[in-house]
Amino acid sequence: MKLYGSTTSPFVRRIRIVLANTEHEFINLNIFEGEGRDILASKNPTLKVPCLEDDGQMIFDSRVIHSYLLTKLDLPPLTWDQENQLTLIDAANDSFVQLFMLKRSGIEATNDQLFVRLQKERIASTLSLLNEMAEVGEFDGWGYPSIALFTLIDWVEFRELHPLTGLDALKAFHHANSDRIEVTATDPRD
Template structure:
């Protein structure tokens, strides 16, 4: 089984953490360089990471990869609440990534424009709900939803997109999981 992606992607990192203990190979590619783009294009027509190759199966998108891995190998209990939390995490993560890429392209995302305003609103709305959920213990179990939340927070901090001062329960959750060996070994700063 091979997981392709970037060591700095929060969507890839969540799967690297989830795959801990399962036999797999992580193939780190830079999708912005010619060799990485070539690998990406040869496997995933959506031109997105992560992507998983398991024998003859090729699976795109972190959520679908998780579902496949959970059904085929891990078999963790998964609830509608976990699904809803993952939807919120993905929404915030998508908005952060879009804003980050725009800023890297030299576009000021703080300007008053519909697209930017919608992304900022989505981030605030989802983080408000996730902060409340964290205060109620929704992420006390280390499962794919909590792994994904951790990777979202860590990536936003890594990219200086948020301090999480306004979200104390999310920041406490983050701090409580920093010492996990798999979290340390997948740190995008290394």
């Protein structure tokens, strides 16, 4: 099994954590230029990471990769509540990625721009609900939604994208999981 990705992507890191105890090869690419982009283009026309190659089968998108791995490893499917948690996490993560790409492109984001306002409103509403869910213990276990939430929050902190003011349960959740071996082994700061 080959996992194509980058060490900084929170979407890739989720899958690396899921695969921590499964033999696989991690192919770390610079997805934006040079040979890394050429390899990505040859594997995945969406030009996004992660993607997985297994016995000649390509799988695109972290969510589909996770579902493929559940089947392959004979693990039970997610519940509908967990699927919804994942949708909330993905929505926040996608909006953060969009705002980060604006910043990297040197485009100044202002709150009166519709595109920027929509991303920021989505980030506020999803993080607020995720914080409430963390408060009542919904992310106390270390299943896939918790892994995805951790890689999102850790990436937000790493890239200094949001102060997480008032989101104390998310901060506590982040702190509680930051010493896990598979978490430190995939730290984007290293």
